[in-house]
Amino acid sequence: MQFNTRYSTLSPKLYHHQLPSPLKGAKAGHFNAALAEQLEWSDKDKAQWVEICSGQKTFEEFEPLAMVYAGHQFGQWAGQLGDGRGLLIAQILNKQGQTIDLHLKGAGSTPYSRMGDGRAVLRSVVREYLAGHALNSLGVASSNAVGFTSSEQGVQREKLELGAMMLRTSDCHIRLGHFEWINQYQGDLLPEFTQKCIEWHYPECLDTEQPILAFATQVIQRTAVMISHWQLVGFAHGVMNTDNLNITGSTLDFGPYGFMERFRPNWINNHSDYQGRYTYQQQPSIGHWNLWQWLNNLVPLCPANYDKEQWKDDLAQCLEHYEPTFLEHYKMGLSQKMGLPSFHKDSFDCAMIFLRILQSEQLDYTLSFIRLQNHEYEAIKDDCLDRRAFEGFLAQYESIREHQDIITLDAEMEKANPHYILRNHMAQKAIELAERNDFSEVERLFTLLSQPYLKQPELETTEDLGPLPSDVPEVMVSCSS
Incomplete structure (x- = not known):
């Protein structure tokens, strides 16, 4: 591995150094050999993957640390949070020269555990391991994992369960909540921390007239793109707290997520979400709300020669990029899934009619697009109680596709419509x-x-x-x- 130890160069107020606490009787679960190759793991590292992924082996080049951050959880200020059961155990370069975090989940209690035991159970580790892999394979920016281990050690939840650890990878573990913690508790660290975030993740912004505004705009746009991709594949994150979104627009912190099956936009996939705040249909607006909260933490970075009220207005202007970016990518992607030309004035309306049929008939989201892709129109209609509504849609759909390059449109559909998603019963x-x-x-x-x-x-x-x-x-x- 090639190490790029940089997070520990920040103020020690932002983290706590400690070693992982291995579980008893660690044993192999699953190893992502292709990802280890991409991260340029040596043959020795690959041979020791169980030890690495169970906290028994760390690296001389990096002293493991737990990050501190804060956040809004279910819309309410939650105060100080942090890595309560995870440790950043390395930062390394992949084959493209990109810095990747290696984050060990379930590694034991930290100063940020808030009465928790610092452990993860096998159930949640398997779900996150498969979900990160699924999203990456679908082309959605996401954390991934090199491997996970099970153990013989029990961990108490609603019942006694098997403890497990997972070595998660991500291009970034800096969350919106990092800025919330710094602004609330260590405001003097904000300028340097923000500067490092720009240098590490958005260096192109350094050449702009106002790097912080350029940085904010990039974070907002990447987040909008990520959420548009979630919507297109039917993914519901389940816990879109500000501490669960990072600054690079890659999916992080899977908990009670779910991939949409029967098309119910108001489906509550997290049964702890009593108000339905984090349903599939709410994700775009919650993303906007989270980013607004985040932007408030950039207000203290107003340049000395800048009017403060104008600075606030300019930060707010950054957020105006969110909706058009989301809609551009969502509309383009939906047209591709439908096999419709994105430039046609009626393509999006036609797609919305199809989604309303899926919703009213409670049809499977993924399977219905595959049937549309395969021109299995009768199979879809046979599942509809209101057959005339589908016939009306089909007439409009075929009218738009008439005189178009059908071969190209169908080829694009094949790239946009997965045959397989990680359904909850599959994971279970x-x-x-x-x-x-x-x-x-x-x-x-x-x-x-x-x-x-x-x-x-x-x-x-x-x-x-x-x-x-x-x-x-x-x-x-x-x-x-």
């Missing part, structure tokens, strides 16, 4: 087997989700292709992990 089956020390289903899903846009009949099962029957209870997920 893998978890139940893993808890019996059988990781074969984790391996099968990992392989299947590696190429979600490619049909894999030799590997798939019937349960991978659609929701469970309506009379089977949904798999419910909470924040407990």
Whole structure:
């Protein structure tokens, strides 16, 4: 590995150095060999992956640390938070020369654990491991993981569960909540911290007239793009607190996430979300709200020769990039999923009609787009109670596609519509087997989700292709992990 130790060059007020606390009886769960290769792990590192991913081995080049940050949780100020069960154990360069964080989750209690035990359970580790892999394979910016380990050590949650650890990777673990903590508790650190964030993640902004405004605009736009991609693949994060969004617009901190099955935009996939704040349909507006909170923490960075009220107005102007960026990418992506030309004036309206049919008929989001892609119009209509509504949509749809380059449009559809998403019941089956020390289903899903846009009949099962029957209870997920 090539190390780029930089976070520990910041003020020690921003972190706490400590070693991980290994679990008893650590054993192999699953190893992401392709990612380890991308990160240029040596043969020795690969041979010791269980030790690395279970906290038994650290690196001389980097002293592990827990970050401190703050945040708004479910819309309320939560005060100081931080890495309560995770440690940044290294920062290394990948094959492209990009700095990647190695973050060990479940590594034991830290000063920021807030009465927690600092552990993670196998159930949540398997879910996050598979979800990061799934999103990356779908082309959605996200954390990933090199591997995870199980153990013989029990961890108490609602019941006694197996403890586990995961070595997560991300291009950035600096969250919106870092700025909230600094602004609230250590305001003198804000200028240098912001400068480092720009140097490390947005160096092109240094050449602009106002680097901080350029930086804010870039963070806002990347976040908008990420959320548009979530919407397009039907992903609901579940806990979009300000401490769970980072500054590079890559998905972070999976808890009670869910991939949309039957199209219900108001579906609450986190049963701890009693008000439905973080439903699928709320994600774009919550992203906007979080970024507004974040921008307030940049107000103290007003340059000396700048009018403060004008500075506030200019920061607010940065946020005006959010909605058009989101809509541009969402509309473009939705047209691609539909096989419609993005330039046609009626394409988006036609797509909205299709989504309303999916919603009213409670049809599966992913499967319905695959059927549309395969021109299986009768199969969709047969699942509709209001067949005339679908016939009306189909007439408009075919009218727009008439005289277009259908071959190109259909080829674009194949790039935009996955055959496979990580449905909750798929993950649950893998978890139940893993808890019996059988990781074969984790391996099968990992392989299947590696190429979600490619049909894999030799590997798939019937349960991978659609929701469970309506009379089977949904798999419910909470924040407990």
